[in-house]
Amino acid sequence: xxxxxxxxxxxxxxxxxxxxxxxxxxxxxxxxxxxxxxxxxxxxxxxxxxxxxxxxxxxxxxxxxxxxxxxxxxxxxxxxxxxxxxxxxxxxxxxxxxxxxxxxxxxxxxxxxxxxxxxxxxxxxxxxxxxxxxxxxxxxxxxxxxxxxxxxxxxxxxxxxxxxxxxxxxxxxxxxxxxxxxxxxxxxxxxxxxxxxxxxxxxxxxxxxxxxxxxxxxxxxxxxxxxxxxxxxxxxxxxxxxxxxxxxxxxxxxxxxxxxxxxxxxxxxxxxxxxxxxxxxxxxxxxxxxxxxxxxxxxxxxxxxxxxxxxxxxxxxxxxxxxxxxxxxxxxxxxxxxxxxxxxxxxxxxxxxxxxxxxxxxxxxxxxxxxxxxxxxxxxxxxxxxxxxxxxxxxxxxxxxxxxxxxxxxxxxxxxxxxxxxxxxxxxxxxxxxxxxxxxxxxxxxxxxxxxxxxxxxxxxxxxxxxxxxxxxxxxxxxxxxxxxxxxxxxxxxxxxxxxxxxxxxxxxxxxxxxxxxxxxxxxxxxxxxxxxxxxxxxxxxxxxxxxxxxxxxxxxxxxxxxxxxxxxxxxxxxxxxxxxxxxxxxxxxxxxxxxxxxxxxxxxxxxxxxxxxxxxxxxxxxxxxxxxxxxxxxxxxxxxxxxxxxxxxxxxxxxxxxxxxxxxxxxxxxxxxxxxxxxxxxxxxxxxxxxxxxxxxxxxxxxxxxxxxxxxxxxxxxxxxxxxxxxxxxxxxxxxxxxxxxxxxxxxxxxxxxxxxxxxxxxxxxxxxxxxxxxxxxxxxxxxxxxxxxxxxxxxxxxxxxxxxxxxxxxxxxxxxxxxxxxxxxxxxxxx
Ligand code: GAL
Numbered sequence: 001x002x003x004x005x006x007x008x009x010x011x012x013x014x015x016x017x018x019x020x021x022x023x024x025x026x027x028x029x030x031x032x033x034x035x036x037x038x039x040x041x042x043x044x045x046x047x048x049x050x051x052x053x054x055x056x057x058x059x060x061x062x063x064x065x066x067x068x069x070x071x072x073x074x075x076x077x078x079x080x081x082x083x084x085x086x087x088x089x090x091x092x093x094x095x096x097x098x099x100x101x102x103x104x105x106x107x108x109x110x111x112x113x114x115x116x117x118x119x120x121x122x123x124x125x126x127x128x129x130x131x132x133x134x135x136x137x138x139x140x141x142x143x144x145x146x147x148x149x150x151x152x153x154x155x156x157x158x159x160x161x162x163x164x165x166x167x168x169x170x171x172x173x174x175x176x177x178x179x180x181x182x183x184x185x186x187x188x189x190x191x192x193x194x195x196x197x198x199x200x201x202x203x204x205x206x207x208x209x210x211x212x213x214x215x216x217x218x219x220x221x222x223x224x225x226x227x228x229x230x231x232x233x234x235x236x237x238x239x240x241x242x243x244x245x246x247x248x249x250x251x252x253x254x255x256x257x258x259x260x261x262x263x264x265x266x267x268x269x270x271x272x273x274x275x276x277x278x279x280x281x282x283x284x285x286x287x288x289x290x291x292x293x294x295x296x297x298x299x300x301x302x303x304x305x306x307x308x309x310x311x312x313x314x315x316x317x318x319x320x321x322x323x324x325x326x327x328x329x330x331x332x333x334x335x336x337x338x339x340x341x342x343x344x345x346x347x348x349x350x351x352x353x354x355x356x357x358x359x360x361x362x363x364x365x366x367x368x369x370x371x372x373x374x375x376x377x378x379x380x381x382x383x384x385x386x387x388x389x390x391x392x393x394x395x396x397x398x399x400x401x402x403x404x405x406x407x408x409x410x411x412x413x414x415x416x417x418x419x420x421x422x423x424x425x426x427x428x429x430x431x432x433x434x435x436x437x438x439x440x441x442x443x444x445x446x447x448x449x450x451x452x453x454x455x456x457x458x459x460x461x462x463x464x465x466x467x468x469x470x471x472x473x474x475x476x477x478x479x480x481x482x483x484x485x486x487x488x489x490x491x492x493x494x495x496x497x498x499x500x501x502x503x504x505x506x507x508x509x510x511x512x513x514x515x516x517x518x519x520x521x522x523x524x525x526x527x528x529x530x531x532x533x534x535x536x537x538x539x540x541x542x543x544x545x546x547x548x549x550x551x552x553x554x555x556x557x558x559x560x561x562x563x564x565x566x567x568x569x570x571x572x573x574x575x576x577x578x579x580x581x582x583x584x585x586x587x588x589x590x591x592x593x594x595x596x597x598x599x600x601x602x603x604x605x606x607x608x609x610x611x612x613x614x615x616x617x618x619x620x621x622x623x624x625x626x627x628x629x630x631x632x633x634x635x636x637x638x639x640x641x642x643x644x645x646x647x648x649x650x651x652x653x654x655x656x657x658x659x660x661x662x663x664x665x666x667x668x669x670x671x672x673x674x675x676x677x678x679x680x681x682x683x684x685x686x687x688x689x690x691x692x693x694x695x696x697x698x699x700x701x702x703x704x705x706x707x708x709x710x711x712x713x714x715x716x717x718x719x720x721x722x723x724x725x726x727x728x729x730x731x732x733x734x735x736x737x738x739x740x741x742x743x744x745x746x747x748x749x750x751x752x753x754x755x756x757x758x759x760x761x762x763x764x765x766x767x768x769x770x771x772x773x774x775x776x777x778x779x780x781x782x783x784x785x786x787x788x789x790x791x792x793x794x795x796x797x798x799x800x801x802x803x804x805x806x807x808x809x810x811x812x813x814x815x816x817x818x819x820x821x822x823x824x825x826x827x828x829x830x831x832x833x
Pocket of ligand 1: 355356423424458478500503546571579581
């Protein structure tokens with residue numbers, strides 16, 4: 001991470017004057033238009049009637065859903081399809097296609113023009129063209145990459161006009177990409193002699209309890225004699241190392257420095273300790289530029305038997321994450337990413353694969369701060385496209401620059417352990433004739449040899465046979481739990497992890513009966529059980545999956561058996577906009593895969609992962625909920641996800657017996673042939689290895705209760721679910737008590753009975769009113785088939801719940817009022833500081 005600082009340095013011992021280096025976000029006061037104004041780049045263009053927006057901004061998420069947006073006729077070979085199909089909702093059924101113009105003013109003084117001024121975009125979706133005062137500055141097609149332009153020579157004293165033209169094409173993406181200046185824009189103002197943007201690389205070596213070596217590679221630019229001062233500062237503010245060097249600059253220069261630090265405090269998952277390296281450039285004793293780099297002291301090793309962090313073997317309990325925030329869209333909000341990560345940590349997650357493109361830089365800062373391992377991934381396409389207008393259109397011209405910039409921007413993050421050069425790239429099927437794997441691998445190695453390179457392969461056999469899998473340091477395989485043992489047998493030197501796992505589908509609090517597990521041995525190429533659940537609401541028993549997918553149990557079993565696999569990344573941690581597989585036809589607009597729905601509410605599967613992954617808490621969770629009037633007198637399965645050894649189920653006092661997990665020594669699904677990439681389907685035997693199952697429980701309204709016992713048979717915990725009475729009132733829970741100005745607060749709204757039990761069938765609309773220190777931003781309910789506008793203040797409940805996002809606009813108290821067709825609810829507790 002690199003940060004410029006505008007802080008005035010008063011380091012008395014060196015008698016420094018004011019540092020000349022500042023980073024100013026330009027977020028407010030942008031004008032926006034969705035119309036293609038040919039002349040909008042011009043300085044004197046009249047934008048008076050354009051919309052006034054704040055950046056980060058996503059122009060498409062506020063619009064209405066419509067299944068005619070970006071219909072894609074496509075044959076997804078990875079899904080086993082043999083004929084093209086129309087896919088609606090693949091990119092979220094939102095109008096992200098089109099042109100967006102942004103304009104703002106930036107004022108500089110005549111003295112500031114003596115300096116160096118750079119415009120830095122954390123990401124712009126997409127095909128950015130940047131103009132200053134009517135002059136063309138530069139372009140960047142890739143929507144996920146950060147980029148910067150030196151604009152000094154385009155500026156004049158006084159007011160300057162910055163104009164940005166963005167354009168998204170149809171069939172540009174396989175998911176909702178967002179649209180617009182959806183990440184921060186900033187101006188970097190510094191002395192002509194300065195540290196280059198992303199010009200530091202700090203790595204740590206020879207780490208013992210007593211000491212560590214910190215190595216700095218530094219790139220500076222400027223003229224004349226100067227002193228380069230580097231200082232390392234610990235988290236308590238104490239300076240623990242420093243050195244300085246006199247140099248004479250004549251343009252660009254590269255320097256290297258080594259520092260010894262004593263008793264280093266390591267960056268680790270549990271204690272993510274961070275250090276700061278402050279680089280100052282002095283001329284005649286005066287600081288003319290400062291640049292800070294945050295780093296961690298940690299070692300990583302990639303061995304045949306596993307991944308090691310600080311010499312401790314760590315298994316990835318990972319999730320893939322897309323970049324959107326559900327109803328809020330793709331505009332980056334730090335507090336919403338923190339919300340996502342807190343939920344993931346609660347589930348036991350220790351690693352994120354940023355699928356399939358570089359995230360906002362702040363997301364990586366948060367991984368550093370929260371102790372989450374990260375895979376930074378560059379591409380979803382190389383030369384061969386998956387969609388008509390995807391990255392393949394830019395690969396030849398831009399791949400080197402895009403990949404390099406990802407690494408230059410991100411290589412100081414201790415959280416990043418691997419660089420992924422691609423996901424499920426189509427070149428797998430042709431054995432990579434242009435040798436792109438080694439081309440990209442070499443680019444990465446030229447910029448960083450301290451981390452592993454990787455790629456996510458879905459066609460394991462092709463990637464292994466062609467050598468693509470061994471060209472990267474560590475291979476990722478998607479959806480292949482049946483053949484890990486065979487991969488090790490045939491390719492004993494390949495180190496690997498599961499870059500995507502899962503693929504079972506569910507929606508929160510939905511249950512479909514009858515529940516059939518063993519019949520779901522689907523064949524590849526068929527959309528399992530879509531016809532069964534024509535309403536687009538698969539149940540929560542994890543018995544519906546996409547053809548290449550399977551329920552989580554299978555991955556657990558395979559990885560326990562093959563403990564050399566580095567771990568897994570579940571597809572995905574959160575549901576996301578777009579890719580409503582397998583409900584492709586005018587039914588849904590968001591995904592079904594994750595343990596947490598698109599608005600951040602847990603599905604039952606969340607507790608399965610939590611019970612397997614989170615080592616700090618006990619889990620005792622069962623389903624279905626106990627409000628199923630249509631099932632009265634009928635048999636249903638009851639499934640319990642728990643950390644306890646055994647448990648007993650009671651329905652209205654009647655015992656259904658004690659169950660224990662039943663883990664076979666060898667999973668029954670392991671393939672006998674490496675060519676049979678067995679996935680698909682979930683059997684009862686797989687479920688019972690990780691869950692307690694009472695298969696034939698007669699549903700009667702009242703109370704279901706589970707008592708957990710330890711090995712000795714002593715009662716250790718109890719949980720119950722009761723049949724909800726009539727819906728009685730609205731309960732609003734705000735997730736945060738205090739927020740900062742500009743931040744987003746999140747409220748969970750539930751309809752409950754008179755005793756506060758969730759009434760899980762309430763699906764009526766409510767009106768939302770926000771007053772006080774905030775304004776309404778968006779709402780959602782976790783139903784992938786819901787096509788109500790996300791940014792208008794009317795929201796249907798889904799299975800009794802909905803989530804509201806409000807954005808603070810001033811200091812003070814936020815008042816949220818909800819008005820359903822039956823009840824009113826009020827919450828006044830969030831305070832904006
Ligand atoms: C994978 C792909 C992901 C996502 C997923 C859905 O093949 O890499 O991006 O499409 O399937 O299961």
